[in-house]
Amino acid sequence: MSNILETPRAHEIAKALDDQRARIAEACREAGRPAGSVQLLPVTKFFPASDARILRLLGCAELGESRAQEAGPKAEELALAEPGAPIAWHMIGRLQRNKASNVVRWAAVVQSVDNEKLARALSRAAATALDARERDTVLRVCLQVSLDGDPSRGGARIEDLPRLGEIVAALPGLELAGLMAVPPLGSDTEQEFARLRQVHDRFVATFPFATTLSAGMSADAPIAIRHGSTCVRVGTALLGPRPITSP
């Protein structure tokens, strides 16, 4: 019935997906890490629902989006198109508190929690959605870390992570999964990912279940894997360039 996998676009994406899987496997091998210890999270922002559908049919059951207003309708369209192939969506972009009740309708994971008010809003929204059976799992949460301490770019300061971790771990409807970071533009990613790993090691000493470390994108996934990333968020290398207005 579904012949979307026969299209040229699907062939293109399948090839890119094979390449990225091989690249991750190679980076794991080089780092002496078990194959399969790193999740490939395709990022579909700015790309049509049909691309997300192709990725899902190629076996990617978790996908990332960074803009709530775009992701909600896309997730809904996909749920209707492929009811037998659910997708666990990750919100990876900056999120405003007033979008919390929208986001809990489609996201399985929010990777970009960086302040207490947002955490509380997500908790309330997730708890309400669970009660109303609008979702059937708690919302998994990663704290986004600011590696340069510049709050305008998103992310919590490193020194605020223990407190924010305590808050999220105690809130109903949420489950603390780990940390996420985007290295500052123009920074030495090798150095930043090495530092991030230390931050994550300390975090896990306090929150042993928070084992996710979401780090690395198209340009730097192998470096992040060398430094302990468990989830690389890859857009461009799978789907091609986005419009330059990309946030």
Ligand SMILES: *Cc1c(COP(=O)(O)O)cnc(C)c1O
């Ligand atoms: C868009 C985006 C990505 C993917 O970036 P690419 O360079 O296209 O792989 C990863 N993480 C976040 C937070 C993003 O917004």
